[in-house]
Amino acid sequence: MGANFRSDNEAPVAPEIMAALAEANRGPAHSYGDDGLTARLKDLFRDVFETDLAVFPLVSGTAANALAVAQATPSYGAVICHQDSHMHTEECGAPEFYSGGSKLFALGGKDGKLDAVGVRERIASAGQVGDHASKPTLLSLTQATEFGTVYSLEEIRDLAKAAHEAGMRIHMDGARLANAASSLGCSPAEMTWRAGVDMVSFGATKNGAMMAEALLVFDPGLANELGRRRKQAGHLISKMRFVSAQLEAYLADDLWLRLASHANLMARRMCEGLEEIGGVDLLYPVQSNEIFVRMDRVLCDGLRAAGFEFHGWPDRSGVYRLVTSFCTEEEEVESILKALAVLDAA
Amino acid sequence: MGANFRSDNEAPVAPEIMAALAEANRGPAHSYGDDGLTARLKDLFRDVFETDLAVFPLVSGTAANALAVAQATPSYGAVICHQDSHMHTEECGAPEFYSGGSKLFALGGKDGKLDAVGVRERIASAGQVGDHASKPTLLSLTQATEFGTVYSLEEIRDLAKAAHEAGMRIHMDGARLANAASSLGCSPAEMTWRAGVDMVSFGATKNGAMMAEALLVFDPGLANELGRRRKQAGHLISKMRFVSAQLEAYLADDLWLRLASHANLMARRMCEGLEEIGGVDLLYPVQSNEIFVRMDRVLCDGLRAAGFEFHGWPDRSGVYRLVTSFCTEEEEVESILKALAVLDAA
């Protein structure tokens, strides 16, 4: 049979969200976000995050990240991020472009996570050459990380503290924020602003939306003129109600957490099954909906021949990524595990 | 009763396009445009435009325009455009931002149109100060224009010739291309590449799509690395099939022309009615789906009190714009005309 474990952004759109789009399509509405649906979205986010905040609906995670960077990073500034972060490796220089030429100070760190010691050292290092070095003004961390791991609340707090002490801002790339929140079992507030996070790229597309993200800004000063910046980047969607409708349905009745919990559960199942298979090594703790394995070419080829789709990881020979989504079915997980067991025994 | 004549981007989504979105939502598909729907879109555009071309699906017209500018305009370059063009007045500096600091050489011109004489003079003028002036590298014209007028094929050819002789490229902002094509009754090919146009911002959103535009590039060299530029701008939509599905439905069976013809017809009707009303002056020839009028404050207020919505035009006291769309109903037109007649008689 086979199944697609390539990426959660290859999944379709959740039925609740399709329904919301249809519902939003009754009659005309003011454009560029000046509609009722977009207006009430802010209240919804305020309830979910238990604080006042600015909400900027968007259609791509790269745009959310790049706008966040631009708000906090002048052309002579620098963003401290992980060397494997999406922002650094997969966004074709979007942060540098949006900020007019800033640098990304990319650091190593176990399991795809930054650590506060490394961050402090990098800040100190930049400080040694005065105007000759870009100034670190933003720390960006990814929750869940590229490798499917999840920062603990304490880790987030420590990182935020290190950055705030240096006068920097903290951004969280939450392309898979729902999976992380579900994994930690904490409130969105705890994982973000209460831990010191200033801005969040709140992703919905990978977890059941069609194209919907939001840049959330907890400090009003940091949101200053973000609307103009969004327009200048071509990201002010004229029929914005259709982005807002997705986000509204996504947040309503905890749909976002339910969808993510399912994806996480499927990853958990798969992880447990993989641990039984000799020819497969798990590379990172499985804490959300991504699983990284090392396996022999034979296993990989066999799975693909059987119709299972997944990505090899760039630059890392023999390493593969399996991603579950809100609509991954238990049978799909069992099916790939069974296929692997057979291949491994051969 | 009242009706919304504020903008065609306040209209809902055409049912055919909603159906296409639902249809595209069956099962997983490869992301970032590597899906079957997006692949076959290129053939569809090739058929419609009767030539080979590069197609970049997008979600905003500003992004389409700004990417086109960036492809043809280095930071030291300049775009010649009309002083009332959307690109110059309503996109918050998107072309300048995308190109890293180019200038827009904004010219006047009757009925919202550039004329070849003015374009030639501006090019000559820039040439007089060598490296001290930005170099005009792109001509951008809007079809239909901001004022609802439409360039004739001959006008386009003359402008393209003037620009090409100076080594420049020609871009057409086609946010309302369908309305213009329908108005001229010519083929898309005649109005674009056959007349000398190199790139088109092909708009669908204002004419019945949810959020779908495409940047079309007729010269392969000019499309070089546009994909990377799109990604860097955050405009590579991960679930791109849902943009492509809109465009496919939009082009299929000439839906785009049928929708635009209806909008144009409604504008035509309204124009004929307005000519009968003494207190209303039509400011431009009505050649697509926009009508600009000058009228007394009393008429304006009366209409608004009766539930009719429309925009006053920035910086031009007493000037108002009425826009029809694919779903404007004949009764809506009759209703506003009737209301005006009553107000005017009072």
Added chain:
Amino acid sequence: MGANFRSDNEAPVAPEIMAALAEANRGPAHSYGDDGLTARLKDLFRDVFETDLAVFPLVSGTAANALAVAQATPSYGAVICHQDSHMHTEECGAPEFYSGGSKLFALGGKDGKLDAVGVRERIASAGQVGDHASKPTLLSLTQATEFGTVYSLEEIRDLAKAAHEAGMRIHMDGARLANAASSLGCSPAEMTWRAGVDMVSFGATKNGAMMAEALLVFDPGLANELGRRRKQAGHLISKMRFVSAQLEAYLADDLWLRLASHANLMARRMCEGLEEIGGVDLLYPVQSNEIFVRMDRVLCDGLRAAGFEFHGWPDRSGVYRLVTSFCTEEEEVESILKALAVLDAA
């Protein structure tokens, strides 16, 4: 005999400044502005301008203007300036580039001067379309103007007030600040910060230096990280003492005002002579060291044949500019007047 009236930047370097360079060349000194000469420059400027200020030595006026723009204008911002300002017409998009894509809102205005009414209208106009328009954040005025006229203190104050009321900053392009100060007979303080100016591009090159300008910032907040911006633009000169030495000599004993007074006096003389010549029309009040005339091609050709050099003005047929400098000699002025009288009588 002939003489060069093309531009004051074609004049050589004043002997006092050459001497200062030789003097600065004794032994090693710390680089990048961390030298004693640069340190004491700040005090000198403070004395001249009677206030605390930040001083950034530079080597080009375009750099000074562009850095000033970048400090006060985000990518989504706009600069209000005169349509004939150097920044807009002769700097190849430097302000747009340095600011990452801002716009210049270029206004007309008599004698090369902005007027407060026009400025207020432009601000109001931009405010009508919200995030769709670039936000005016800086007003830039040129003192003396491109046409050799000089803003009165009252005019400066009015403009500054209009801009400050809108939350904007005020920049003065002072490529010929010395000529303006000498013309007005006022103190540098009166003409700048006391009149509401926040930043000055303080030019010395056109008035006797080799390559020396300074960006002066009166508000410490506005100077924030200007040092990093200067470095990122490649304008932190490693052997900066040689820029500072020029500026020190320029300011010492009012050399700058003496040099400018001479240039102005020569222009005055020439102006008086030109008024006697029938075939020559003076186009603007001669208030500094530039004279704009309209004259017949025959006169122009005759002068050039006699060895006099001067520029025709771009885009304005029959218009010529004559510039005097710190080293223009009285005989040169008399000589061109005599030549003109002969040609005119013929």
Added chain:
Amino acid sequence: MGANFRSDNEAPVAPEIMAALAEANRGPAHSYGDDGLTARLKDLFRDVFETDLAVFPLVSGTAANALAVAQATPSYGAVICHQDSHMHTEECGAPEFYSGGSKLFALGGKDGKLDAVGVRERIASAGQVGDHASKPTLLSLTQATEFGTVYSLEEIRDLAKAAHEAGMRIHMDGARLANAASSLGCSPAEMTWRAGVDMVSFGATKNGAMMAEALLVFDPGLANELGRRRKQAGHLISKMRFVSAQLEAYLADDLWLRLASHANLMARRMCEGLEEIGGVDLLYPVQSNEIFVRMDRVLCDGLRAAGFEFHGWPDRSGVYRLVTSFCTEEEEVESILKALAVLDAA
């Protein structure tokens, strides 16, 4: 007595260059490079480099590097360079800024040098993620390197080949090109275009000029509109003859090589002396005019107390850099060696 070994850019200006400035100061000359001195400079460079080339006089090495990057690197492009290159660590993001948001792919490599294997791997790696990664379009190598080592001709050829095969351009940061040329004893042509280099930042300031560099471009296509880019960056010096005069004197009679040879010789002497001192470790082969040592804090403090000036290296505790220059005197070298011997024996 003491001596300054902090940097060659803290040295004064060579007398021949001061004389050339005085000579250039006779009477007026056309501005912005349209003068006779600048015109003949091109011929001089052509003779020295034995090929036709484009020459852009500049006043800062950062500007030369950043302009070179901008010519070859679009916003979505990347520069491969060494992780310790000046461009990456000490120019505050100038390359990123000038190119509108490109990335620097910074690689490790022994003795401050890139190696072709690493370069090929990095290119291959970027190629794996398509439009999601910045595209490497330029290789930049520094000759002599930040650590005072010098690439052999073969190393340069290998690197250039690796980059050219991938369609990239090759830039050489020659802030200390003279020292490298003198060290290799090869012709400038051999070390640059004959080895595959497309552009050179030709430095003079560190080797006896006041503020003079030149960007040399061997391929005419690559020099296209570089003049406009220079102007837009504020680096078109109005009285350019004073930059050109420095470069002319610098090249005349091999002054540049004589000055560099002396600096290299002084470094050689110092190196030989240091090898005798137990408490001092030399970190890299001394191949030009920079010496990196590790030594105890006691030795460092003792030297400084005795009036010797030199830099500790950022981020590397216990590491110091000693730089000789064209005017370092033998007595200064002997004096620091003697002081060290005494301190080491204590």
